[in-house]
Amino acid sequence: MSTSESSYHHGALREALVEAGLRALEAAEGSAISLRELAREVGVSPTAVYRHFPNKDALLAALGDAGLTRLGAAQAEAYAAAGGDRAGFAATGRAYVRFALANPALFRLVFAHGKAGAAHAGKSDPAWDLLKRSTITLAGGEGAAADRLALQAWSIVHGLAMLMLDGRLPADEALIDTVIAPETFFPSANPR
Amino acid sequence: MSTSESSYHHGALREALVEAGLRALEAAEGSAISLRELAREVGVSPTAVYRHFPNKDALLAALGDAGLTRLGAAQAEAYAAAGGDRAGFAATGRAYVRFALANPALFRLVFAHGKAGAAHAGKSDPAWDLLKRSTITLAGGEGAAADRLALQAWSIVHGLAMLMLDGRLPADEALIDTVIAPETFFPSANPR
Numbered sequence: 001m002s003t004s005e006s007s008y009h010h011g012a013l014r015e016a017l018v019e020a021g022l023r024a025l026e027a028a029e030g031s032a033i034s035l036r037e038l039a040r041e042v043g044v045s046p047t048a049v050y051r052h053f054p055n056k057d058a059l060l061a062a063l064g065d066a067g068l069t070r071l072g073a074a075q076a077e078a079y080a081a082a083g084g085d086r087a088g089f090a091a092t093g094r095a096y097v098r099f100a101l102a103n104p105a106l107f108r109l110v111f112a113h114g115k116a117g118a119a120h121a122g123k124s125d126p127a128w129d130l131l132k133r134s135t136i137t138l139a140g141g142e143g144a145a146a147d148r149l150a151l152q153a154w155s156i157v158h159g160l161a162m163l164m165l166d167g168r169l170p171a172d173e174a175l176i177d178t179v180i181a182p183e184t185f186f187p188s189a190n191p192r
Numbered sequence: 193m194s195t196s197e198s199s200y201h202h203g204a205l206r207e208a209l210v211e212a213g214l215r216a217l218e219a220a221e222g223s224a225i226s227l228r229e230l231a232r233e234v235g236v237s238p239t240a241v242y243r244h245f246p247n248k249d250a251l252l253a254a255l256g257d258a259g260l261t262r263l264g265a266a267q268a269e270a271y272a273a274a275g276g277d278r279a280g281f282a283a284t285g286r287a288y289v290r291f292a293l294a295n296p297a298l299f300r301l302v303f304a305h306g307k308a309g310a311a312h313a314g315k316s317d318p319a320w321d322l323l324k325r326s327t328i329t330l331a332g333g334e335g336a337a338a339d340r341l342a343l344q345a346w347s348i349v350h351g352l353a354m355l356m357l358d359g360r361l362p363a364d365e366a367l368i369d370t371v372i373a374p375e376t377f378f379p380s381a382n383p384r
Binding site: 111112147148151152154155156157158159160161162163166168169175178179181184 | 303304339340343344346347348349350351352353354355358360361367370371373376
């Protein structure tokens with residue numbers, strides 16, 4: 001049943017397991033993920049899986065890390081594509097909401113209370129790092145204005161994402177554009 | 193064991209059950225609520241409870257309705273106490289986040305996917321009604337500007353509440369004030 005474990009280079013099995021885990025997460029909403037099933041899917045023995053992830057929480061933490069990394073990458077790409085500055089700032093917000101809608105179970109996992117999100121605390125967070133950098137640019141330097149802008153921006157995109165995921169607002173592109181229009185997405189970013 | 197059911201006036205038993213349910217919700221995080229236990233707590237037979245709530249989902253829907261009503265009342269009080277207008281608008285935002293922090297399980301229930309929140313869809317929502325009225329006042333009339341302001345305001349307070357409930361941001365008053373300061377809480381509300 002099992003492919004030889006040596007067919008995976010060092011680190012590649014872990015990556016294959018995370019990939020399989022991410023697919024299972026969106027298919028099964030997390031709770032139903034089984035390490036044994038992941039082992040079967042990537043073609044190794046359960047023992048080989050336990051070497052990387054001793055239990056399901058360890059796997060979920062890794063999936064949460066992968067989620068934050070992908071979220072940050074999606075936002076960085078959107079920021080660059082929009083040419084940075086205010087348009088780029090709004091683009092990162094739209095990318096955040098779109099990521100949540102495209103990966104609902106993963107997004108919930110990243111932010112779930114006491115789950116992967118909490119385990120991640122203190123580690124690097126590329127999404128937050130980008131947000132801080134872009135708000136410092138918009139606010140014209142570090143300080144209270146940049147901090148506030150970052151917190152407001154995170155809150156608005158997180159709230160919009162959650163309200164759409166939970167079916168309280170329709171998950172449509174036009175609504176995302178309305179809420180995160182560059183000209184109204186925190187005009188206080190440009191001090192008058 | 194059971195008090196005579198006739199000791200409850202018409203409607204009073206339902207109210208007593210909702211009250212007991214709200215207490216149980218915050219104590220047990222919802223999933224552990226039992227209709228039999230509520231019956232014991234308010235001193236009636238399970239049969240009497242089933243007359244009002246045939247199953248747990250019916251009770252949870254009622255708790256969700258009660259949650260929205262209380263949220264709306266807390267916001268209306270805050271709006272009036274702050275004198276309405278822009279200060280009142282910000283006050284309703286702070287009241288939303290504070291309500292979430294004070295009633296975490298109830299707040300989650302109101303907005304949980306496919307739970308009470310969904311059952312509530314289409315019924316009156318005093319929190320949303322107040323938000324719409326206050327944004328129409330701020331925007332100087334009904335229209336796209338007022339609609340956008342309402343969606344942005346709901347998103348920011350909902351996101352802040354969720355990030356605090358899920359431990360991603362510290363649940364402290366100063367942070368609420370920072371994010372929902374009247375002077376920065378959607379300056380676009382006053383068209384220039």
